[in-house]
Amino acid sequence: MDVQVKLDEIKEKYKSLNPEDLTFIDPCSGSGHILVYAFDVLVQIYESKGYTRREAAKAILKNNLxxxxxxxxxxxLTYFSLMMKAREYHGRILDLGIRPNVYCIEESNPISRKQLEYFGTSMDSSEQKKAIQQMNELLDVFKDAKEYGSILNVPQLDYELLKRFIGDASCGSG
Known part of the structure; x- marks a missing residue:
């Protein structure tokens, strides 16, 4: 197949792609230099879709990196680098309260599993039991997490259930 024909097929397939749907992750970000380069590339993609540089900078921090x-x-360092890069395109970005999707792995070592009984109190017992089991699974995965870093294998769990579980902590004595 001719290279140009193949390129045309690819362009046709992806021309309706929304730039906000693109995801770029750096699992070992260091100082964030790869993400800063990706930021510049994404700005060009957004501009090609009619966004202003200011709109692109906001959208990239929220959706892409x-x-x-x-x-x-x-x-x-990564957080700082991305915010300074965004400021290059949107001078008032720091005033908007947008936080980039930059995270540091936290270990579960200091978490007391006994405290889990205070969560999910309005759930039925089978749902609460399932949530506690899944929380224990996550706590096991993140034990000594700083030693394992990006090789952690986080299981696919019912994260909506877990959000409801932790959002439903008992806040007082009855």
């Missing part, structure tokens, strides 16, 4: 690191300082 994700970073993870085991080191707190690396997390801070």
């Amino acid at each position: 994700y970073a993870l690191d085991i080191d707190e300082r690396a997390y801070q």
Whole structure:
């Protein structure tokens, strides 16, 4: 097949792609230099779809770039780098309260599993039991997580159930 024909097929297939649907993740972000480069590329993609640079900068921080690191300082550097890059395109971005999707892995070591009994109190017992089992699974995965970093294998769980479980903590004595 002719290369140009193949390229035309690819262009046709992806021409309706929304730039907000693109996801770029750096699981070992370090200082964030790869994400900063990706930011520039994404700005060009957004501009080709009619966005202004200011709109693109906001959308990229919200929708496209994700970073993870085991080191707190690396997390801070990535955060700073992305915000300064965004400021290059949108001078008032810092005033908008937008936080980039940059995270530092936290360990579950200091969490007391006994405290789980105070969550999910309005759930039925089978739902609460399932949530506790899944929370224990997550706590096991994140034990000594800073040692394992990006090789952690986080299981597919019912995260909506877990959100309801932790959002339903008992807040007082009856």
